[in-house]
Amino acid sequence: MRPDLARIRQRLRTACVEAGVAADDRGRLVLAVTLLAEPALTAGETVDVATAASDRRLAVTVRLDHAVSQGSRDALPLLPERGDGDTLTWHLAGGGPPAPADPDxxxxxxxxxxxxxxxxxxxxxxxxxxxxxxxxxxxxxxxxxxxxxxxxxxxxxxxxxxxxxxxxALRPRPPVVPGLELAVHYSPTDQDSPAGGDLYDWFVLPDGQVHVTLVDAVGHGVTSTRHALTVTHAIRTLALEGHPFRDLIAHASHTLAAIEPGLMATVLLARLDPATGRTRFANGGHPEPVVVTPSEPARLLPAPVPGRGVGFPDPGSRELVEVVLAEGDTVLLYTDGLVESRKDVDEGQSRLLALADRLRTRPTTDLPRELVTRMHDVVLHSDDTVVLALRRTPPH
Incomplete structure (x- = not known):
């Protein structure tokens, strides 16, 4: 994110928190100003933001270098005052208890x-x-x-x-890593559903390795989304603190037991070195990843001893699975909604392997969506589905 855009967002959040503006109104304001400011800043324009709090209300004014039509104003998630011009003004109710603004x-x-x-x-x-x-x-x-x-x-x-x-906002974009292509597709159970319990996280560690977390929280709706976010945040924090890869699932489960006693989720972790292709997997009750090579049949990577997820008895990955990816090799990570659409997991995994073979030459960016579309040609059991593809490529 551009530093100037980050400062604008932080300034808005600080003003809202100090004025006692509710978190949902604050979120709509930050999103509305971001939608206006980001393209303007990218184009080299000036964005001026002013805030003023008085009498349990917060006034926010944004001035741009170009006029914003009423139609564009009406399309924002938080409507400003009516009118055409380069200045937009919002008035938000405050009065709630102030709290420290999260700098992240x-x-x-x-x-x-x-x-x-x-x-x-x-x-x-x-x-x-x-x-x-x-x-x-x-x-x-x-x-x-x-x-x-x-x-x-x-x-x-x-x-x-x-x-x-x-x-x-909940599903991060793939990091840019030389020698590695990453892509994702998410398919919700209900197109009008706000969220689900299938979430992922991927980031580059200080040593250059790529860490991937895939979570499937038990349940549906907002609660499962919160549980999945809690797990991804906990594992990211532990990974960046340098805890052993083998222990991340168990450590996260023990840490969250007192905070979220009802939380249960399967977890799959991957740790990939783009320079060597060495890839390790830690599996806590999750469907096995699939490896696709240019010449050999696609295969599952089952753990020698099955592990258990966060919130389950005796959680953690019993044994790590390791594979060295050559250039052109692809790893597929997915949630169970991909292989359970016909209510037969074994049949679903067999179809997935056959499809992965036929689609091995597809561009990485198209592969997850194509897999979901073809696997869900017949849906007898509907569930949220996430598919991640990681392909090792020659470094540029």
């Missing part, structure tokens, strides 16, 4: 996104209750009910757009 942009973004998801979930629940009450009234309210249905459809579409923004 990723953690602050996730906190705001989860607050927005919780708010949307509450609004949807209230909307369902209201519709039920109206349905029980006499026929004289029928016209109002029809109008409510139309507005509900508009609200659903608006929420769907916001949820896609939330998904983008």
């Amino acid at each position: 942009d990723d953690r602050a973004t996730r906190e705001e996104m989860l607050a927005l998801v919780a708010r949307a979930d509450t609004l949807a629940h209230e909307q369902r209750n209201l519709k039920h009450e109206l349905a029980e009234t006499n026929s004289g309210v029928l016209a109002m009910y029809v109008e409510l249905e139309q507005r509900d459809e508009q609200l659903r579409r608006a929420h769907s757009a916001i949820f896609r923004e939330l998904e983008d």
Whole structure:
């Protein structure tokens, strides 16, 4: 993220926290200003942000080098005051208890996104209750009910757009690593669902190795998303602190036991050295990864002794699995939704291996989506699905 954009986001968050603005309103404000400021800064324009708090309200003014039409204003997740011009103004209610602003942009973004998801979930629940009450009234309210249905459809579409923004914020983009191509595809159970329990994380360690975490939290909806985020954050922290790769799953489980006693999740970890191709896997109850080479049949990489996930009895990876990837070799990591669509895991894994063979020459960026599309041609059991592809390439 550009340093000037990061400063703008931090300034907005600090002003909101000091004024007591709710986390969900803060998240919509930060996202709205980001959508305006990022392209402007990229184009070399100036973005001026001013904040003023008084009488339990916060005023935020953003001035750009170009005019913003009313149509563009209406498309923002938090609507500013009406009008055309290069200046946009928001007024937000404050008065809540102030709290320290998290200086980490990723953690602050996730906190705001989860607050927005919780708010949307509450609004949807209230909307369902209201519709039920109206349905029980006499026929004289029928016209109002029809109008409510139309507005509900508009609200659903608006929420769907916001949820896609939330998904983008919760699911990090692949890191840029010489000698390695990475790609991902996420397919939710319900296209209108705000989130799920299938999440991933990938980052480059100080020694140049790439760490990948894939989590499938038990349950659905906002709670499973929070649990999956908690696990990915815990493992990232432990990995960056230098804890042994073999112990990360068990250590994360023991650490989170007191914080989230109901949390249960399968976990698959990968640690890849782009320079040598040496790749290690730690598996805590997760589907086995698949290795695809240019000339040999695709194969599963089962652990010699199956491990258990976070929140399960005796958690951790019993044995590490190691493979050396040559240039052109690909590793596929996925959640169980990919192979359980026809309610037969063995049949699903056999189809996956056959498909991986046929698609071995596909570009890395297309491979995850193509696998999900073909594996889900018949869906008898619907579940969230994540597919990650890691392909070793000649260094540029």
